[in-house]
Amino acid sequence: MNNFDFYNPTRIAFGEGKIAALDTLVPADAKVLILFGGESARRTGTLGEVEAALGNRQVQLFGGIEPNPSFETLMEAVTIVQRDGIDYLLAVGGGSVIDGTKFVAAASVFDGDAWDILLKGGTNIHRALPFGSVLTLPATGSEMNKGAVVTRKSLQAKLPFHSEHVFPQFSVLDPTKSFTLPPRQVANGVVDAFVHIVEQYLTYPASAPVQDRFAEGLLQTLIDIGPQALSDPENYSVRADLMWVATLALNGLIGAGVPQDWATHMLGHELTALHGLDHAQTLAIVLPAMLTERKDAKHGKLVQYAQRVWSIHEGSESEQAEAAIEKTRAFFESLGVKTRLGDYQLAEEHIEPLIKSLEEHGMTALGEHNDVTPDVCRRVLHASL
């Protein structure tokens, strides 16, 4: 096991009816800005339920945070926060809204050009407004971590930042709030959580049996419940498991003390920035090809993944590894998330601009061995056609 630091102070209020806890979770004298995405938050009644729970507090609303939240939109929220003396933020939505709220929390009290937060990856954040979240879409894990990704549309740049100052103070996880999600978002959520786990697990053996078993347990659970989450959308138990898995997939726990990869994510971000694909779609395209490209470097863990997660015991180790990669691709496809560039009308001519963009963002030595160069990424994209 590698040395590590683990810290996660986000309070989780989990279960049906937990939105009522906002009355104690949010300071009584807070001047609150509720941030949300599209009109579904209002239409489903969640926004009304949140406002009711906040009682007599001063509350303003800021809607319209888009998937892959944009710097441009978020800076409008920053202006309102500064103008109106908002002192508490409440994200109501999925990972994009929570990521965006993290940025608003930091940018509202940032000295200088807020874009610098992204250029420095958040290392220049020294304080942020306090905030909480009400999660409606299990997927990104943003509800219990210190990371976020923001896109600057004008620059076609999608960049991550991290800071302990942007942990949510609390997150309310009520699985019933996910009942009305469109199937595409549910499927995306399963894929997103799955790949988050894989990026922290499928590297090389690091004498960390607990982290391995936790990651395997989360993956097995996703494989078990993923199809049901789509076919039986109001099954509370399934949606509860999905919500908790997605949170635990990226709250720092399974990645503590082990090598991490994240090459699939970084390459995927370029696909979203240049072509607007859903985040999970980009992961479903890149991951199977990336695992095949790096089969030798990942041999030990790929075999373990095959045996423990997919119960593959037939054939040689190499065949087991290949079979596990195919099972992974088939799992994504079974959820309706396509795994080929061609499925999204992307072809060979789109590859070079993606590689160029990756290079411009300094992503030239990715992966757990820092050997995923632009050349490797080019081969991965070709294999994804």
Place this chain on the structure above:
Amino acid sequence: MNNFDFYNPTRIAFGEGKIAALDTLVPADAKVLILFGGESARRTGTLGEVEAALGNRQVQLFGGIEPNPSFETLMEAVTIVQRDGIDYLLAVGGGSVIDGTKFVAAASVFDGDAWDILLKGGTNIHRALPFGSVLTLPATGSEMNKGAVVTRKSLQAKLPFHSEHVFPQFSVLDPTKSFTLPPRQVANGVVDAFVHIVEQYLTYPASAPVQDRFAEGLLQTLIDIGPQALSDPENYSVRADLMWVATLALNGLIGAGVPQDWATHMLGHELTALHGLDHAQTLAIVLPAMLTERKDAKHGKLVQYAQRVWSIHEGSESEQAEAAIEKTRAFFESLGVKTRLGDYQLAEEHIEPLIKSLEEHGMTALGEHNDVTPDVCRRVLHASL
């Protein structure tokens, strides 16, 4: 899954050499009281390393906190804290020292008779001094939770308390600090962690596959590494895994959203209070007999435990459950922790006073169904002879 609240703000600094991080973890202007147990902390050099890391801070020492820390001893520390204006505590030791430090942290700023903290289970704690810990003995999980157990020798009472105010601000987990532990303490630690997990896992099926798989992963890891932890005391990897398992066994995570038992612990506490047995010895005695006594109520999870943790697939479900209980007993014995009252010179005549003590402490409806009455406990003790 049941509704739950999860909150754990303790910062973990894990790995060899991490004691040096005390210089940033403890406030620079803190007036520190270091609390520790016996002279081994000094003899092994850990205390010196801690003092060196604290640099120029004002530091005082308080040694002599015993296993099953006593109210009487801890109140001496409270007197020193109050007299000398100590504003930061640092526990250096195992669960007893950390539990004791939690009590000192709360009692030092408590209005009224500090024994009331135990009588009210900590619900009357409204503030506490900040503190951290340097863990030397993987076992209790106290380094990353809000619970503690204190014994009042004069009353032969061993009582728990819980409060969010007594989370350690940080805990340093350096596995090398466990290399010099006596084998008995290592074996006790494995048993203690094992039973912590079982108390949160072996109840009844609650549609919580993630919690189940995490618990099973921790148990499997303990079964794998327990013997090695004894036979190869300076194996860093094994001791690192043991330390992280013991912490995760009782930091609130695997118990979130599931029913919990704790009857074995409550009955075990009486054995320690009246006869001075090591905490883990009491668990090793009580657990196998308790599982046998409650085999029907725990049938579903016992079979799952048999199949997933012990890989028992032969025979009827009932036979699998019985085999798993026997494997559990054999595991404890293989570590040198005896599982019969007779092994500790206790006999039938000692049972009634234990039951009387249990009743006096209000422990009359224990277990996940609140149906573990004193009568049930009496049968368990008879079966443990």
